[in-house]
Amino acid sequence: MTETTAPESSVFPDFAAIDTVTCIGAGTIGGGWAAYLLAQGYRVKIWDPAPDAGKKFSRLLDAAWPALAELDMVDEADRTAWSVHTDLAEAVAGTGFVQESAPEDLALKRGLLAQIDAACEPNVVIGSSTSGYSMTEMATEAIHPERLVVGHPFNPPYLIPLVEVVGGAQSSAAAVDWAAGFYSHIGKSVIRMDREVPGFIANRLQEAQWREALHMVEQGEATVEQIDRSITDGPGLRWPFQGPMLTFHLAGGEGGMAHMLDHFGPSLKSPWTRLTAPELSQSLRDDVVAGCEVEAGPRTIPDLVAHRDAGIIALRRLTAQLAEPRDTESASEASVSVRAATMGVTGRLDDYVTEVVPEWIDYNGHMSEAFYVLVFGFATDQVMDQLGLDAAYRESAKASLYTVESHIRYLDEAALGDRLAVVPHLVSVGEKKLHLAYEMYVGDRLVSTEEIMALHVDQAEDRVVPFLAPVTERITQIETNRPDWVGRAIG
Ligand SMILES: NC(=O)c1ccc[n+]([C@@H]2O[C@H](COP(=O)([O-])OP(=O)(O)OC[C@H]3O[C@@H](n4cnc5c(N)ncnc54)[C@H](O)[C@@H]3O)[C@@H](O)[C@H]2O)c1
Structure with a gap:
């Protein structure tokens, strides 16, 4: 130009x-x-x-x-x-x-x-x-x-x-x-x-995918629904955090984009799409590798992996919340009835599972105590969703659960990559409050416990109010359980 x-x-x-x-x-x-x-x-x-x-x-x-x-x-x-x-x-x-x-x-x-x-x-x-x-x-x-x-x-x-x-x-x-x-x-x-x-730029990329999708439907290779889910439950979950280039940089593992291109370069000749690939010359390879290094800047591959994974976790939880039906019933009632339908009459709270990521590791090489709190917080979010106190409820009822007291015990260490399973217990229920307890495990090792008292607050009026009927109904379907460590004092 x-x-x-x-x-x-x-x-x-x-x-x-x-x-x-x-x-x-x-x-x-x-x-x-x-x-x-x-x-x-x-x-x-x-x-x-x-x-x-x-x-x-x-x-x-x-x-x-x-x-x-x-x-x-x-x-x-x-x-x-x-x-x-x-x-x-x-x-x-x-x-x-x-x-x-x-x-x-x-x-x-x-x-x-x-x-x-x-x-x-x-x-x-x-x-x-x-x-x-x-x-x-x-x-x-x-x-x-x-x-x-x-x-x-x-x-x-x-x-x-x-x-x-x-x-x-x-x-x-x-x-x-x-x-x-x-x-x-x-x-x-x-x-x-x-x-x-x-x-x-963006329309060209979007258009390449769109045209391939139309070819696939025309040839009977995939249905419309399969095409959509292949993206929303697949690569689409990574793209809000890393575009197609950095995504493939991570597909190369520790070797990054250089390894990715050397490994998958020959596949560019395979008929994986109807769009013809350019010749992967040395200069194209070097330009793409150098571009990824510039874009990544000081962030290492583990940093990028941690960022991507934290993003995908957040996004999956969000899309699960937003997937609740919202047609004839009020949003909160609908979300509760879906849970009730899928859980049976007496239920238990679902375990929350996550993995220790690099940014949670402190100078001692183990998960820092602040992140125990974070993980318990994620577990509480999941409990809220399960009880129907989800985003739709918060939006329609203008009310939410506020933690007013908590007590954590740090019993053992958690290392990078450990799979954390948090087991929630509904200790007791009030008209306007919940007493919850959590056990955090790595394998069968109990590494931490948390006990919380949470109040149901009307955010518009800033006062504690009873749960709405669908939530109360849901809560009554959860068995209460009081682990013997609950209420244990420090020391
Ligand atoms: N829809 C998209 O997703 C999208 C995304 C990016 C860019 N665009 C571009 O934005 C532009 C508008 O697209 P749109 O989707 O809003 O279309 P639209 O049909 O929704 O809106 C076009 C508007 O222009 C008005 N209009 C008609 N003749 C006009 C004239 N002579 N002078 C002024 N206004 C006139 C129409 O009354 C209408 O309100 C197009 O150039 C389109 O390519 C669209």
């Missing part, structure tokens, strides 16, 4: 001076951008020819606002600070930035970008959400193509951080830099690409 030199970056507005932005097109993506920008404290002007554009955006905002409040909202955000305009000049008057998200149609984008360009002050950068067109092909009719750039988001743009930024042949480097800086300023995770590539 050749970037022209004008205009200078100094002509573009200071990020801090911008209080108004414009969204052209307010469908799935443009509306998502508008919601996100509102949550970042901007006044948002919308231009969209659909007669019901305002109503549609209002519905989108109803759904997006609570999600934004959870993750990405500044204190001064005002969800009413938006307006829909029928006049383009009015929509861009006083704006500091324009994001175009009209339908993916090259002729339409060409004409529209030229129209926006003609209506905007020359120092305003215009970003396009296009999924795959290059700015070189979209900017052909604009008078100031130098301030046109691609800022490609992912749906929903109010929650997914990634924005891929790339200019066209006539975009100025200053405009591309400014756009990348602005998206970062508003909290996005920006990839500034140096070259235009159809589909950018």
